[in-house]
Amino acid sequence: MSRRRPIAAALPAEPLDPAQIAGQVIDGDCIAVMRRLPDACVDMVFADPPYNLQLAGPLHRPNNSRVAAVEDDWDKFADFAAYDAFTHAWMAEARRILKPAGTIWVIGSYHNIFRVGAALQDLEFWILNDVIWRKTNPMPNFRGRRFTNAHETLIWAARDARSRYRFNYKALKQLNDGLQMRSDWLLPICSGPERLKDDDGRKAHATQKPLALLYRVLQAASAPGDLVLDPFFGTGSTGVAAKALGRRFIGIERDPGHVALATSRIAAAPDAADPRLLGGDGFEREPRIAFGLLVETGLLAVGDALVDRTGRHRVRVRADGLVEAGRGRSQAIGSIHQMGVKASGGPSCNGWVFWHVRRPDGTLEPIDGLRQHLRAEIARGRDAAADDHDDDDGDDRMVDEAGDADLTTYPEQPVS
Amino acid sequence: MSRRRPIAAALPAEPLDPAQIAGQVIDGDCIAVMRRLPDACVDMVFADPPYNLQLAGPLHRPNNSRVAAVEDDWDKFADFAAYDAFTHAWMAEARRILKPAGTIWVIGSYHNIFRVGAALQDLEFWILNDVIWRKTNPMPNFRGRRFTNAHETLIWAARDARSRYRFNYKALKQLNDGLQMRSDWLLPICSGPERLKDDDGRKAHATQKPLALLYRVLQAASAPGDLVLDPFFGTGSTGVAAKALGRRFIGIERDPGHVALATSRIAAAPDAADPRLLGGDGFEREPRIAFGLLVETGLLAVGDALVDRTGRHRVRVRADGLVEAGRGRSQAIGSIHQMGVKASGGPSCNGWVFWHVRRPDGTLEPIDGLRQHLRAEIARGRDAAADDHDDDDGDDRMVDEAGDADLTTYPEQPVS
DNA sequence: CCGGGGACTGAATCAAAAC
DNA sequence: TGTTTTGATTCAGTCCCCG
Incomplete structure (x- = not known):
């Protein structure tokens, strides 16, 4: 593990087991390290690659102090062609190791984001x-020659156009005070105690990203237990955020000094709180209820009439979980959704909110109300069972058998 | 002018005179039309090219109403290679006709902006x-599968890296309540009475841009009288904004219906207000004052002492407009700026704010105060002269000889 | 191309001084 | 000692213009 890199590079690349190295920072070139990982093994990639800033000379503030620039060798490329070749190479590997449902995030500025x-x-x-x-709090433009460069751009992409990617819609809506999370996020830059300093009090890394940014990325597009890979790990903000949110991670970093710094930083970082509080969506998909279950549980009876909001359309409940309309030759049978499409003429229909039952007082109640009633009953039964389980097993770790009580909240929690 | 396009395309392309066609909407393919324009003839290009949205099927809102999408043929490309070829072709022509100091603006979304x-x-x-x-007020994401796509991206670029482009820094700072204008602009989408409708009440163009956006673009990077070209003119928002701000424009549009609509829209649009109110920067560079003029006008006397803010450094005023420090062998002579650099040790120095005179009450006043005093006196003299001139010649048009009074505000106003 | 005039910064954090 | 004010420092920077 502490081999010198020239020797390691000369050896045939040994395969890496993602489960084994989860939680570690791997010292090496990200393309070489990713090549040693198997296909389709990570759930998400977060990448903060070099921006290729192409800075010319020194820049001074109006008070003559000098602006600390990114002068590291890792940000130097001969030209756009070299940068493009580098980008294609690491990105192709990232795509190979990404699961089909995985997504990638890449952050950049106008210098590189279009490439x-x-x-x-x-x-x-x-x-x-x-x-x-x-x-x-961006850095101002000192010479008054451009707009204050007050933003950076992240691109979020699925492995391919048909990918069934994860997006924790409701959790992010909650984070945004009940409104859909927008594509513009307002966050401070990384400074103050969060900003890592070296022994001389200078910043340890030129481009450390704020944890708040990574929290939001991970909350949006991953679930607890997911494996997140960061090929340009730097000082390991992705690892700190992953640890706090109960995600697993693999970090790859070329600079041994940063590897050491990130490793100790993550060791000292707080662990995940009770994973039940971290939610994938926090609002996972509710367990599916078959319409027929309403009949089986007696909430509806065979022959009951369902009507739409206007009362113009009307179907009758059947014993097989379908509904029917009309009689004889003009009779039509289908699911509540199919018959809703027929009645409404629209391209699709959520039968649960389209169809209603008439209450004794004559008002209409959507059959979704009956479904919610049934779900609440089912949840009550499961919670009782889960409480028993918790009493047996009092610590905070995830239950091994993915017990029913947690299933609703964490359907994709791996069984380790 | 009303030739059919197939015939026009078969004819050899006649050159177009930019001054002649300024203010017109040219019907045709933008690449073909730009080819007929001479090199380096426009000051700015604003382009809102097809976004290549790659929409799959129709999208419906939760209430089953259909979202009006961009379904026009002009937005259809076979693949990215076709889009790239198209983009390179029109952009290369745009660069050729751009003046060396000109800039280009292109607006797009994540579908096309990276290309x-x-x-x-x-x-x-x-x-x-x-x-x-x-x-x-962006359109929400109806399916809850992504972040609300709440922004579009504009790229602002100079013709080349050494270009001396125009940026009306102070005017934009003013627009932003005295703070530097940032790279993120909050503006409403184009709707209400500003949104053009056809006879059936449907929107006349799928992607009409708000005038406020174009006002800001033109105010930032052009001067009154500048010639602005828009190769994807659509309903002509660029022309309306240019007219209101006293800029000249050329519009190119492929769809004859849109050409007609834009032409009549611009004819009906309000003309520029008094051009003196539209400013290039609104705050053009102040006339230069030689330091020696302070001595010649008696605001400073030979031998007067100038000190820095701390009082630690001290120079004496000479008759030749230079200042000197020390005596004998250690004597140094130079401009206020050069001696400021020596005193401060910085890489540069504005002597006008570095050096001070001591007032009778003992407080320090920067010599920039004396310069402002002198500038004000000079301006008063010029205003008086200009008023005499205005009396002779009472209309509102720009004076032919670029009279001194207007020179400060509109140095680049063409005489045409 | 060189030399010289001179224009140009916002929010946050933290330390030191002032009250 | 507690509180406020002031000043210094810092942040992914493609950062001048004219003769």
């Missing part, structure tokens, strides 16, 4: 959003 | 900013 976005599209990633990180 | 940005860089445009148009 990055075009490369993603050329590799047949499917862009889902570009997200703007608006900085509350 | 656009990469093409700009490949053609050796030099990106100055990417600007985010944040929409106050």
